Structure formats: structure tokens, C-alpha cells
Amino acid sequence: MCLGVPGKIIKIAGEEGLFRTGKVDFGGVSREVSLAFLPEARVDDYVIVHVGIAISRLDEEEAQRTLDDLAALKGLSGGGAP
């Protein structure tokens, strides 16, 4: 139940406020979800969807930073650094 899933917004419907919705693509399967909690979300943004509601927008820069940190760990485990 608690599994939030990332997906990409492919369409935003007209309504605002409580009833703001959009179509989100989850790797080939798309579904209408509530975007009421992400008024700033736009088409092509990636969001985490949980029980029919988008709860957070994925941040591209932060995602890259996480991958960079992981790559740096590899450097460490490779034996070079301290």
C-alpha cells in the first residue's frame, strides 16, 4: 500500500485546486492522478504518486547529485582513496 511510484506527467487537465488532475505515465501504463498537492508541476515533470495522488516532484539536479555521490563511493571502494 505504501509503495510510491515515480511517473512522468504527460497531460494536465483543466481544473484547478482540489480537483486538479493530470495523466501520468508509469513506464508505459498511464493513469489519471490528482495533482492538487503540486500546483507547480508541469507536463514532462516526474512525480512520485501514492494511492492516486502525486506527493512530490522529482528534482533532476538532486537526482544527479545522488548518482555522483555513489560514483564517488565507487572510487573509494576501488581502493585508491583513503
Add this chain to the structure above:
Amino acid sequence: MKYVDEYRDGRACLDTAEAIKKITTRPWVIMEICGGQTHSIARYGLEDLLPPQLSLVHGPGCPVCVTPLEVIDKAVEIAAKPGIIFCSFGDMLRVPGSRKDLLSVKAQGGDVRLVYSPLDAVKLARQHPDKQVVFFAVGFETTAPANAMAVLQANALKLPNFFILVSHVLVPPAMEAILSAPDNRVQGFLAAGHVCAVMGYAPYPLLAEKYGVPIVVTGFEPLDVLQGIYHCVQQLEQGRHEVENQYARSVRPEGNIEALKVLAEVFQVVPRKWRGIGEIPGSGWALKEPYLSFDAERKFGVARVTAQESPDCVSGQILRGLKKPAQCPAFGTGCTPEHPLGAPMVSTEGACSAYYRYRRHEGRLLDVAKQFSPPRRQER
């Protein structure tokens, strides 16, 4: 898919595990809070990649597991009433109540429906003005925004036939309950990423300071979990206890402001009983004054039910990180996903079910059982 595949890269997982081995010099016990993380750990066999000094214990973050028996019994009672459409997430249908589960209510002719979202239940209430539609609103801070939104939508649509049976639980008080228990073994936490995506992580520095534990906000993909473990171990080894955010692509320190506004509007903090753990002060949400008319318990006047747990189930100790599933005498014998004795065997996020699905054939499970079990219990 973007934001998924790169965090499941097997090579990078091995490298990260290697980095964890490099920095681990002593035994540590780390708890992952969220059932989604437990699932990932079991599914990808992450424990096998870790150095033997590290123990991962699985926390109470499975909503299906911690919903009290009484609440399941109330759900069963309401669902069996005539004129009701009872809606729930699929996981809840098979959780054993003290006499039966929701699925058997359905088998006996009750209108019990599985929905993907509480917002679908609002739609059903619109389509069936002649029926009373009840949604079973359980879960953590992650599910609560959707449930609060369902109430606000029903309110805006002036639907007189939509109700929720609420049993929401909150993570930080449960973390504190685990840490303050005299038999606590947990030395560091992986905090639940999506809970923090909603709530932010403002309460955690206080917990980290008070109990001297590192808390790393962590995501759900295998690389996320391993990186969270790395940061947690690094702090433990260096004697630090700070709050770090491994899952920054999804979690902002302040959480989701819009969701927080709606939660504050609809819910109030109340004491809540956790299945297998007991009552924890300030650990739940219930409906607030202007929205009490949506409260299914009030509307359908469910009597106080006294509930009986199966005496064989040790889920309370599992949820507090004191035992592993294989140490339960009923694991895989009296208790299986087809015939669950306790809630952790029902949900895919439950530790017992995750172990059963992915690990039951492994010899290592038995070793773990030997290592932890008090001998008396094993002889049964």
C-alpha cells in the same frame, strides 16, 4: 524508466556494498522504518551484500501490520451492514480480524470493493447516491494526504453518503517509542523517504540528539537503501548522530507545503493503538471538528469490540526490531500468506511476508533464527 533503472544498477549496488564493508569495523544494528524498504531489502537480497557485523532490523512501517485488530473488526462490522459499499486497499481485505476478514464479508454477499485510491471511493459515492460509501482510511503520513483530499472533495461536492473509517498512524512517535524501550537494540535509522516527502524532516534532529542515533532519510530502490546504510554506518563509526537526506530528489526539508495545509485542516493528532505494539501517545490522526460528519465510526455507531490476537504471533517483537520473522515458531508452518495468523504475513510490505516470498528457502534464515532465538522458544 528514468529515476528507477539507474537506482537498480547491479554493478553500482556491489560497489556501494563494498564501500560499506570498507568502513564497517564494529557490529551495528540499523532499522529501516518503511515496509517499502523492507520489501526492497528482501527482494534484492541486500542483506547478503552487507558485512556480517551489520544487522538490519525491520521497523513498524507497514500500515497493514500496525492497524489494530479492533479497527479491523469495526471495518468487518460496518462492511457487513446492508446498503453499504465498503472500499479498501487490496492489502487490507485479507488481514485477519478476531473472527473474520473483509474478504469473507465479501464472500458472504457484502459489497466490499478494492480501490486504488480514496478518490475512487468519492467517485463511487457520487455514482451511487442511494448507497453509503465507506473508505477504510488506514496508513501513514504518505496515505493521509489522499484521505484528507477525499474528505475535502466530498465536502466540496456536498456528498452526504461518503464516510471514512480512520486509523492513521504517525512515524516519529513510533520511532521514539522504539528508542525509549528498555530492550531497544536499534542504533541508527533509515527514515521513510515518502513519509518525509510529505512531512519534511523537522522532528528528526531532536530525536537524533536525544537518543544519540543517526537518522538518514532514505529512498526505496536498492541503491537508495544501500547508500542510506552507508551514510548511517559512516556516522556510527565516526560517533556522529545527525540527520542526513539520501533521498533529496524527492524529499525537501520542509515537506510538501500544500499537503501539510490540507492535513492540518482535516486531521488532529490523537493517541493511537498500534497492533502488536500498544498505545503510543500522539501517534495518530483522527478527523477534526468541521469534518466529523464524515466519520464512519460516528455514523454507524460501531460498538466497542474486544479483540483477541492469535497467541502464536510474535509480530509485536518483529515490529520493534527484537525478532526476525524466521524466529517465529509459526513462520512458514502455521502462518503463510495463504493463511496468515498475523498482519505482517499479509501485506507485501510486512516483514514476515517479504521473508516468506523471497527468502524462505535459504539456509541463512535458519542460521539467523538460531543466532537470535531464546532456546526455550525454539523447542516448541
